[in-house]
Amino acid sequence: MRIFIKNGHVIDPQNHRDDVLDIYIEDGVIVEIEKNLDYSGGEMTVIDARGKLVVPGLIDMHCHLREPGYEYKEDIESGTRSAAVGGFTSIACMPNTAPVIDSQAIVEYINNKAKHVGLVNVYPIGAITKGLKGEELAEIGELKFAGVVGISDDGNPVMSASLMRRALQYADMFDTPVISHCEDLALIDDGVMNEGYMSTYLGLKGITRAAEEVMIARDVVLAEVTQAPIHIAHVSTEGGVEIIRHAKARGVKVTCETCPHYFTLTDQAVDGYNTMAKMNPPLRTEKDVEAVKQGLKDGTIDVIATDHAPHHFDEKNVEFNLASNGIVGFETALSLSITYLVDTGILTMQQLLQKMCVNPAGILGLNKGSLGINRPADIIVIDKDEEFTVDVNQFQSKSKNSPYHGYTLKGTVHYTIVGGQVVVRDKMIL
Amino acid sequence: MLNNRKDLLGLKDLQADEIKRILNHAETMKYILSQKNKKTPHLQGKSIITLFYENSTRTRLSFELAAKYMSASAANISASGSSVSKGETLIDTGKTIDRMGTDIIIIRHPMSGAPHLLAKNVEASVINAGDGMNEHPTQALLDMLTIKEHKGKIEGLRVAIIGDITHSRVVRSNIWGLTKLGAEVCVAGPATLIPPEIEKTGVKVFNSVQEALLDADVVMGLRIQMERQKSGLFPTVREYARFFGIDDKRLKFAKEDVLLLHPGPVNRGVELFSEVIDGDKSLINEQVTNGVAVRMALLYLFSRKGGNIENIH
Numbered sequence: 001m002r003i004f005i006k007n008g009h010v011i012d013p014q015n016h017r018d019d020v021l022d023i024y025i026e027d028g029v030i031v032e033i034e035k036n037l038d039y040s041g042g043e044m045t046v047i048d049a050r051g052k053l054v055v056p057g058l059i060d061m062h063c064h065l066r067e068p069g070y071e072y073k074e075d076i077e078s079g080t081r082s083a084a085v086g087g088f089t090s091i092a093c094m095p096n097t098a099p100v101i102d103s104q105a106i107v108e109y110i111n112n113k114a115k116h117v118g119l120v121n122v123y124p125i126g127a128i129t130k131g132l133k134g135e136e137l138a139e140i141g142e143l144k145f146a147g148v149v150g151i152s153d154d155g156n157p158v159m160s161a162s163l164m165r166r167a168l169q170y171a172d173m174f175d176t177p178v179i180s181h182c183e184d185l186a187l188i189d190d191g192v193m194n195e196g197y198m199s200t201y202l203g204l205k206g207i208t209r210a211a212e213e214v215m216i217a218r219d220v221v222l223a224e225v226t227q228a229p230i231h232i233a234h235v236s237t238e239g240g241v242e243i244i245r246h247a248k249a250r251g252v253k254v255t256c257e258t259c260p261h262y263f264t265l266t267d268q269a270v271d272g273y274n275t276m277a278k279m280n281p282p283l284r285t286e287k288d289v290e291a292v293k294q295g296l297k298d299g300t301i302d303v304i305a306t307d308h309a310p311h312h313f314d315e316k317n318v319e320f321n322l323a324s325n326g327i328v329g330f331e332t333a334l335s336l337s338i339t340y341l342v343d344t345g346i347l348t349m350q351q352l353l354q355k356m357c358v359n360p361a362g363i364l365g366l367n368k369g370s371l372g373i374n375r376p377a378d379i380i381v382i383d384k385d386e387e388f389t390v391d392v393n394q395f396q397s398k399s400k401n402s403p404y405h406g407y408t409l410k411g412t413v414h415y416t417i418v419g420g421q422v423v424v425r426d427k428m429i430l
Numbered sequence: 431m432l433n434n435r436k437d438l439l440g441l442k443d444l445q446a447d448e449i450k451r452i453l454n455h456a457e458t459m460k461y462i463l464s465q466k467n468k469k470t471p472h473l474q475g476k477s478i479i480t481l482f483y484e485n486s487t488r489t490r491l492s493f494e495l496a497a498k499y500m501s502a503s504a505a506n507i508s509a510s511g512s513s514v515s516k517g518e519t520l521i522d523t524g525k526t527i528d529r530m531g532t533d534i535i536i537i538r539h540p541m542s543g544a545p546h547l548l549a550k551n552v553e554a555s556v557i558n559a560g561d562g563m564n565e566h567p568t569q570a571l572l573d574m575l576t577i578k579e580h581k582g583k584i585e586g587l588r589v590a591i592i593g594d595i596t597h598s599r600v601v602r603s604n605i606w607g608l609t610k611l612g613a614e615v616c617v618a619g620p621a622t623l624i625p626p627e628i629e630k631t632g633v634k635v636f637n638s639v640q641e642a643l644l645d646a647d648v649v650m651g652l653r654i655q656m657e658r659q660k661s662g663l664f665p666t667v668r669e670y671a672r673f674f675g676i677d678d679k680r681l682k683f684a685k686e687d688v689l690l691l692h693p694g695p696v697n698r699g700v701e702l703f704s705e706v707i708d709g710d711k712s713l714i715n716e717q718v719t720n721g722v723a724v725r726m727a728l729l730y731l732f733s734r735k736g737g738n739i740e741n742i743h
Contacts, residue, residue, distance in 0.1 A: 195626055202542060273546050318520070319543060320543045321541040321562070322541070
């Protein structure tokens, strides 16, 4: 199969490309990227990308595909469809499935399933501890050889500092990044939203920012002591950003991510007991949103991940305390980032792609995130100025739990090409 | 209905004039309550359900009696011994009650916002009889009725509320209601039981009971839940009583003609000492009577689905 993408503005931060260029793809790999290429004849898909951006496919290092175990929320097929229309060509899925991704068999199940029904590249993340119980290390070496790109007990913080230290030492031996969900469970107690004026106003039990910051501080210290790398998931507080900033300055091998909801929403979104605004960590305040933006701008925050967390309608249409945590994210992440970060001058498009392609690929050790000659063609064509109104009922995801329904955002994905195959054309799944 | 409201979910959402109108109606109802024959026909043909997911004596009983004094059909559902214990969701239970022709559902629920969820999903009017830590509007209204009766007004009064401010829905409703009517609200309690940024609601926070009580026109004690001690929020009940319990001596910091309120049930010798509970400043028993009057007024105002209250005097 041959694809010829013409006249698009190519941005490829890794290879310092930022110009109107043509791209020629054959047999799944990029053959040539130059000005004014001339390919014609034969069977060839020609994409006229005039006025649009042609960039590496996005990489999401933090999502939940819910398969196996929770297929009523999402499965690998629906999840990868959702990712594809959102511009993601590679996604790393968290291990809180049932059974948990803590054995070779489950890794193989996911990889096989993804090969057959997945529209984009799927990379499983294994568990740090058996069953995500926080008691004993999972077989990290075997998981690594089965194909996981990292380990995490996401959703279940590893509460024992001693076990976390061992996990960092042990995983480093296999060159496997450890991704930490930083929340101290004792400090969370039975809190359901950020602790502050809004929790007082709504009479909901608050979660102190200290719950997140204490754990980030602990993990940074453990990373320093073990000399092993650590990646902090979904940073949401001003203090959290600050701890990581200082640690980086000291040379600690720490990287981190945030999610679009932490730079677009505050705990005011919870008003009216809006369960679509319930997540872990919880939505914070204006000053945290500003700090997260600042962290993205100055490079403290390396990655924008989605934390795509599908939940069934019934799991959100309940009392706030009973509602599940999390929101779907694939189909809004890019446009939220363009609207709230690029359009406002906080990040350039280059910098955004650094955080949505290059850096996640680097942390997970994937040879992706750039447009390399002879590399598999994972490319998207986007219109960064086109406005649209978010309609959750149009989502490809099985779940519709998004607080952004009705938002007008900028930035649409017109083509998604995965491994040289066009999977989204003119915004439609093929 | 009040300003065409379907539901009474909290005082947070009400305007000052709406609160005043409820209190005026309650005064009328109190007159009815004082009669030898308390039966009135106002709610004939109306059906009222109390849906309680938490235990209650006085709130539930006063709603039930209020309904019966006004000739409504009233029935009760408790979480235990109903489909709720079989795992039915709040929305499903609410819709079931709704389709039996219910005019008003009175709900108490351990989770904040539950009445709001119910209200969105039923046609019946929903009255919040206490939701989690959020609001207990009928309690605050009966407190305000009691204050108004004895002081002739609420505006300009200094009201001190002492105890577990964090977990109290009574406090939240009183803060919204009292400040809307122009009272000055002061709160005090252990630092571990003061919610974050409570000052933004317009109240003053004090570290010591004495300071909060100083020159108060009204003092409100709050029930301290024993499980708070177990979760490490204060060391012992004994120490709580020593630093925050209100006795004769402490009450003297307030004005000479101070009113003492408590939503009940009281832990004697903990938040209030018997000498003040049974003393001449205490209006705790009168609060109970006013609770029935306020609930009669609310049932009357909120049972008029489709009616126009503006023309009724």
